[in-house]
Amino acid sequence: MRNNNPLIVEVTRGDMVESRHRGHCVVADRTGASVHAWGDGDLMVYPRSAIKPLQALALIETGAAEACQLSATELALAAASHSATPDHVDAVSRWLERMGLSEFDLECAGHDPKCRDADKALIRARTAPGALYNNCSGKHAGFLATALHMGEPTKGYSGPGHPVQQRMLAILSAMGGVDLAATPRGVDGCGIPVIGMPLTAMARALARMADGKDLDATRAGACSRIIAAMTAHPNMVAGPGRFDTVTMRLGGGAFVVKAGAEGVYAGIVPGLGLGVALKIADGAKRAAEVAMAAVLEHLGVLDPMPETPVLNAAQAKVGVIRMASDWPG
Amino acid sequence: MRNNNPLIVEVTRGDMVESRHRGHCVVADRTGASVHAWGDGDLMVYPRSAIKPLQALALIETGAAEACQLSATELALAAASHSATPDHVDAVSRWLERMGLSEFDLECAGHDPKCRDADKALIRARTAPGALYNNCSGKHAGFLATALHMGEPTKGYSGPGHPVQQRMLAILSAMGGVDLAATPRGVDGCGIPVIGMPLTAMARALARMADGKDLDATRAGACSRIIAAMTAHPNMVAGPGRFDTVTMRLGGGAFVVKAGAEGVYAGIVPGLGLGVALKIADGAKRAAEVAMAAVLEHLGVLDPMPETPVLNAAQAKVGVIRMASDWPG
Numbered sequence: 338m339r340n341n342n343p344l345i346v347e348v349t350r351g352d353m354v355e356s357r358h359r360g361h362c363v364v365a366d367r368t369g370a371s372v373h374a375w376g377d378g379d380l381m382v383y384p385r386s387a388i389k390p391l392q393a394l395a396l397i398e399t400g401a402a403e404a405c406q407l408s409a410t411e412l413a414l415a416a417a418s419h420s421a422t423p424d425h426v427d428a429v430s431r432w433l434e435r436m437g438l439s440e441f442d443l444e445c446a447g448h449d450p451k452c453r454d455a456d457k458a459l460i461r462a463r464t465a466p467g468a469l470y471n472n473c474s475g476k477h478a479g480f481l482a483t484a485l486h487m488g489e490p491t492k493g494y495s496g497p498g499h500p501v502q503q504r505m506l507a508i509l510s511a512m513g514g515v516d517l518a519a520t521p522r523g524v525d526g527c528g529i530p531v532i533g534m535p536l537t538a539m540a541r542a543l544a545r546m547a548d549g550k551d552l553d554a555t556r557a558g559a560c561s562r563i564i565a566a567m568t569a570h571p572n573m574v575a576g577p578g579r580f581d582t583v584t585m586r587l588g589g590g591a592f593v594v595k596a597g598a599e600g601v602y603a604g605i606v607p608g609l610g611l612g613v614a615l616k617i618a619d620g621a622k623r624a625a626e627v628a629m630a631a632v633l634e635h636l637g638v639l640d641p642m643p644e645t646p647v648l649n650a651a652q653a654k655v656g657v658i659r660m661a662s663d664w665p666g
Numbered sequence: 667m668r669n670n671n672p673l674i675v676e677v678t679r680g681d682m683v684e685s686r687h688r689g690h691c692v693v694a695d696r697t698g699a700s701v702h703a704w705g706d707g708d709l710m711v712y713p714r715s716a717i718k719p720l721q722a723l724a725l726i727e728t729g730a731a732e733a734c735q736l737s738a739t740e741l742a743l744a745a746a747s748h749s750a751t752p753d754h755v756d757a758v759s760r761w762l763e764r765m766g767l768s769e770f771d772l773e774c775a776g777h778d779p780k781c782r783d784a785d786k787a788l789i790r791a792r793t794a795p796g797a798l799y800n801n802c803s804g805k806h807a808g809f810l811a812t813a814l815h816m817g818e819p820t821k822g823y824s825g826p827g828h829p830v831q832q833r834m835l836a837i838l839s840a841m842g843g844v845d846l847a848a849t850p851r852g853v854d855g856c857g858i859p860v861i862g863m864p865l866t867a868m869a870r871a872l873a874r875m876a877d878g879k880d881l882d883a884t885r886a887g888a889c890s891r892i893i894a895a896m897t898a899h900p901n902m903v904a905g906p907g908r909f910d911t912v913t914m915r916l917g918g919g920a921f922v923v924k925a926g927a928e929g930v931y932a933g934i935v936p937g938l939g940l941g942v943a944l945k946i947a948d949g950a951k952r953a954a955e956v957a958m959a960a961v962l963e964h965l966g967v968l969d970p971m972p973e974t975p976v977l978n979a980a981q982a983k984v985g986v987i988r989m990a991s992d993w994p995g
Contacts, residue, residue, distance in 0.1 A: 348928070348949060351852020353862055355712055356928050356949035383684055446980035460789045471979055523680020524984040533682055599677070599685050619948040620677060620685035650800055651775035655853040 343376035344631075345661035346617070346624035350647060355656065358624030360600070362615040362632060365540035367548040369514055372611060373635070374537075375666055382616045383523060383531040384509075384539050385597030389416040389476055390563050390605060391512060391542055395504045396479045397559035401486035405436065412566035413573035414475030418596060420576025421450030421470040428573070429474045436478075436485055443468035443477045444495040445527035452576055473527035475573075480529075497522070497530040506532060512545050513538035526598060536614045539603070543612025546593075547605045564605060567593045580626040584639060591638040600625040606638055623658055631660045672705035673960075674990035675946070675953035679976060684985065687953035689929070691944040691961060694869035696877040698843055701940060702964070703866075704995055711945045712852060712860040713838075713868050714926030718745040718805055719892050719934060720841060720871055724833045725808045726888035730815035734765065741895035742902035743804030747925060749905025750779030750799040757902070758803045765807075765814055772797035772806045773824040774856035781905055802856035804902075809858075826851070826859040835861060841874050842867035855927060865943045868932070872941025875922075876934045893936060896922045909955040913968060920967040929954040935967055952987055960989045 348356040361376030371378060393416040396402045402412065411432050419425040433439055447466040450456045459466055468474060480494045480501045487500065494501040510517045513534055521533035534542075546564065549557030567574050571585035574595065581594050588594075593605040600617030602625045613632055617624045626645070633639035647656035677685040690705030700707060722745040725731045731741065740761050748754040762768055776795040779785045788795055797803060809823045809830045816829065823830045839846045842863055850862035863871075875893065878886030896903050900914035903924065910923050917923075922934040929946030931954050942961055946953045955974070962968035976985035 350712060350860065350928075352850035353710060353712075353852070355852070356947065358948045381682060383679060383682075446978075448979045457789045460786045521681035523682070523684070524978060524982065526978045526984075528978060528980055528982075531679065599679075618685065619687050619950055619953075621948055621950065624948075649775075649853060649855045649857060650777045651857055653853065653857075655855075 341376070342666055343618070344628055344664060344666065346627050346658060347661050348623070348647060348656060348658050350656035357661075358617050358619055358621050360615060360617045360624060360628045361536055362613065362628065363536050363540040364611055364613050364632065364636070365537060365544045366610055367541070367544045367551055369537065369541040371537065371540070373632075378535070378537040380536045380616060381521060381533045382536055382539065382601060383521075383533055383599070384603070384614070385525060385531060385599060385601045386418045386473065387595050387597030387601045387603035387614075388509065388539065388542070389418070389595055390546060390567060390593060390603065391508055392416070392476060392505055393479060393563050394508055394556065394559045395483050395501075397562055398555055399483045399486055399504075401482045404486050405482050407432075407482070409566040410570050410573055411475070412563060413570035415479035416563060416567055416595065417475045417574045418472040419475060419573065420452035420579065421455045421466070421472065422452045422576055423455070425475070425573065425576065426455075426469050429469055429478050432478050433481070436482060438481055438491070440467050440469045442481055442491055443471070443474055445471040445473050445477050447471055451579075471527055477527065495528045502530055509534060509542060512542035514541055536616060540612045540614035543603050543605050543614060544610065545612070547607045547612055548610030564593055564607060567595075580629075584630060584633065584642070588633075588639055592633060594629060594633070596622070596625065602629040604629060604633060606636060608638065609636060611636065627658050627660065631664060635665050670705070671995055672947070673957055673993060673995065675956050675987060676990050677952070677976060677985060677987050679985035686990075687950050688947045689944060689953060689957045690865055690947065691942065691957065692865050692869040693940055693942050693961065693965070694866060694873045695939055696870070696873045696880055698866065698870040700866065700869070702961075707864070707866045709865045709945060710850060710862045711865055711868065711930060712850075712862055712928070713932070713943070714854060714860060714928060714930045715747045715802065716924050716926030716930045716932035717838065717868070717871070718747070719875060719896060719922060719924055719932065720837055721745070721805060721834055722808060722892050723837055723885065723888045724812050724830075726891055727884055728812045728815055728833075730811045733815050734811050736811070738895040739899050739902055740804070741892060742899035744808035745892060745896055745924065746804045746903045747801040748804060748902065749781035749908060750784045750795070750801065751781045751905055752784070754804070754902065754905065755784075755798050758798055758807050761807050762810070765811060767810055767820070769796050769798045771810055771820055772800070772803055774800040774802050774806050776800055780908075800856055806856065824857045831859055838863060838871060841871035843870055865945060869941045869943035872932050872934050872943060873939065874941070876936045876941055877939030893922055893934060896924075909958075913959060913962065913971070917962075917968055921962060923958060923962070925951070925954065931958040933958060933962060935965060937967065938965060940965065956987050956989065960993060964994050
């Protein structure tokens with residue numbers, strides 16, 4: 338079903354809708370055919386961290402994962418936007434150490450941990466968060482692993498001309514079935530290039546992870562292995578209480594869901610052979626999560642989630658975040 | 667000038683616009699005539715904390731400000747969404763003490779301070795933020811001051827039936843020139859009622875603060891005094907580095923600007939006799955600030971502000987937040 342109307346997420350307070358978010362979403366199969374679409378499927382988006390599952394493929398395809406004897410936990414971290422809990426930080430640290438590298442080889446800068454307890458621990462220790470605490474540190478460890486394994490310089494791996502990033506471009510182009518040579522470029526929060534791609538192409542790339550029939554055996558195997566790692570270790574992909582972790586646990590392996598900044602979301606549904614690409618026009622995370630849950634429910638792979646409350650300072654429920662009444666449009 | 671198109675705030679990254687926000691805005695005079703309008707002026711909004719300048723009028727009109735010998739600093743705090751710096755917290759604490767009350771009489775719950783240094787200090791002291799740290803604690807101290815002065819119970823002052831909140835409803839109705847008896851209701855972040863009002867009425871209420879010609883002498887005097895307090899003490903109205911504080915300093919008394927949650931903004935421009943009411947449809951603060959600055963620049967009371975950058979974790983500028991190119995529409 339195709340609908341030119343965007344999907345609408347409402348934020349209510351008491352008697353009325355206080356704020357509204359508009360979203361674009363495409364659910365595609367491996368051929369690129371849209372099974373469902375809302376809003377503008379041709380919208381050019383930066384897929385941001387939502388495509389970390391695709392970015393992690395190079396780790397397996399180059400043989401770096403084998404050479405480095407990466408665990409499923411480490412593969413999940415390579416595709417993660419983690420909360421910087423001690424589990425996350427320690428695992429990335431040990432992985433770097435095993436490669437003879439350290440935090441100082443990571444080209445993502447640090448930022449305050451998404452995990453409030455980790456943030457508090459750093460504040461009490463009067464320590465600034467280093468690059469290990471960046472939610473992308475696992476992805477960057479993966480970049481370093483492939484560069485090392487391929488005999489490429491590790492320094493400069495985050496630049497657009499480095500082979501590491503050229504592999505990312507090649508994977509996105511091939512999986513999305515689209516020429517990305519001349520699409521918009523920018524810099525991500527963690528310093529790597531972002532590559533503009535149409536929402537439909539993003540959905541197709543995710544669908545081909547879900548359904549590898551058209552892929553060569555190496556890539557198909559890499560896709561299955563990343564999906565297996567993420568669904569087996571949802572806590573490594575995000576963190577305690579976060580949407581991706583909570584919903585993947587509920588899904589029990591039926592899907593991968595991965596958030597990106599600025600309201601982007603990716604879904605991979607192997608059982609249906611479908612990919613989901615979603616972008617909230619204004620970039621709001623709160624709306625992207627509610628919309629992604631609604632799409633997964635609509636596809637029949639997630640049971641209805643509890644309503645997302647709006648809480649006040651006293652933690653009283655004063656509203657809800659929900660799909661507008663014309664959903665699924 | 668009236669324009670049915672909403673105003674659009676763009677968030678760019680590298681070569682393209684990554685996210686877009688839609689805003690509604692009315693600039694009105696004291697008669698309610700729209701001098702400028704973008705989007706839907708009839709939109710029903712909760713004005714949230716943007717109307718704290720209007721809420722503070724009762725403090726003067728009841729005589730509580732005189733009886734309590736309130737300073738201009740305290741009046742500014744009564745109209746503030748403060749950052750909970752030590753200056754803010756200590757001032758509200760001393761004010762309560764002078765009335766024989768304490769933090770435990772405040773009916774707003776605590777929340778983490780907006781000021782990161784204050785947040786860190788509490789974390790290091792392993793202390794949870796009490797109600798004094800709520801950004802609305804000055805407003806609540808004002809509510810308590812009027813209740814005490816009027817001989818009303820202090821307990822329950824945040825409830826919709828209490829005379830304190832009935833005065834708020836009466837002020838909004840009278841200043842907005844609109845019957846608010848049956849408009850939507852909800853509960854604010856700090857526990858008091860929110861009252862739905864059309865954006866045009868909100869703009870008119872603010873315009874009547876800017877231009878008191880139609881008001882009785884008591885109210886006109888109260889309006890002038892609140893405006894004077896806020897423009898003399900912009901640091902008390904918000905806090906270091908925050909938009910309201912920074913722009914009011916730049917304005918040098920030419921305007922009051924006051925943020926509300928969910929992308930609402932109020933402006934009061936005495937020299938032009940105008941009120942500005944603004945609502946970003948999706949509730950985004952980042953867009954509301956850029957749009958409010960643009961409107962103030964358009965009115966000629968604020969010099970062009972530096973571009974608002976989008977920064978990555980390394981603090982590199984990777985984009986900007988700006989008005990769309992068709993502004994001012």
